[in-house]
Amino acid sequence: MKKGLNIVITLLLIIGLTWIPKTIVPSAQAIVEPELEKTVLEIIRQHPEVLIESVQVYQQQQQEKQEQFIQSFLSQLKTNPQAIIADSPITGSLNKNNILIEFSDFQCPYCRQAYETVKEFVAAHDDVTLVYKHFPLSNIHPQGIPAAKASWAAKQQGKFWEYYDNLFEKPDRLGEELYIEIANNLNLDMEKFEEDRRSKKADLAIAKDMQLAQKIGIRGTPLFVFNDRFLPGSIPLSTLEEALSP
Structure with missing residues (x-):
């Protein structure tokens, strides 16, 4: 799980460092996007397990939120x-x-x-x-x-x-x-x-x-x-x- 999270962080850092909003530099995004896409896809190909782990973490978080809401709902009722x-x-x-x-x-x-x-x-x-x-x-x-x-x-x-x-x-x-x-x-x-x-x-x-x-x-x-x-x-x-x- 830790390895998967590290890869996710790496992906986010890559996106954060390389993505430039079109509203700031209209021409920059068109140049950077293909390279960014290639890098991200390569990481995913090498570590497909990161997607499964990330989805599992997300689903668990959503389930916990729902359970908390249900308890709050019943208590308030x-x-x-x-x-x-x-x-x-x-x-x-x-x-x-x-x-x-x-x-x-x-x-x-x-x-x-x-x-x-x-x-x-x-x-x-x-x-x-x-x-x-x-x-x-x-x-x-x-x-x-x-x-x-x-x-x-x-x-x-x-x-x-x-x-x-x-x-x-x-x-x-x-x-x-x-x-x-x-x-x-x-x-x-x-x-x-x-x-x-x-x-x-x-x-x-x-x-x-x-x-x-x-x-x-x-x-x-x-x-x-x-x-x-x-x-x-x-x-x-x-x-x-x-x-x-x-």
Whole structure:
């Protein structure tokens, strides 16, 4: 490992000593770059292990950072849950013993399955507060973000959970027609609804949830955080019951 680090340092020194920004001397970079590239490639050819070692060190550092963040996240959820929940929609108040955080995507079939389980669980336990965090997987679910933005707009008029129910109960109809239909059925102010769901604030709110999910290391949906436990996938009711604090 020490040898690998020494080689990395050598590469950095070479780059630092020979690279000249184009903004300082426009013609210098064109002259130096080929020689620099040749030198660096030669070192890599002679010591390919340095790349593997460097990647391993980087991955270990990233894993340690993620673990530290998760511990901080769980600690804050206990001591100052409002800081984690922020402006996310919740059921009931925070003065309850159990806070269940759901990272979800309205177009995800596994989230749809989990929806039924969570709904039954929360209805059966008055001491549980459900918190919803947006994590739309837009690369595979094209309606994930539009549905999230529509639900965020409904929240601005106090109708998030009603909108949430409608989206999950009509998974095959996700799209503009449904978003308008639900808003009308809930008697939302349509002008405000349209303005809110197309606003920068909606984008920022959803992005904030997604950034939190990424820092935690979530790669799929749904994922639930419940009493120090991370529960991925379409979990059975028994798993939630087991995690319930007395």
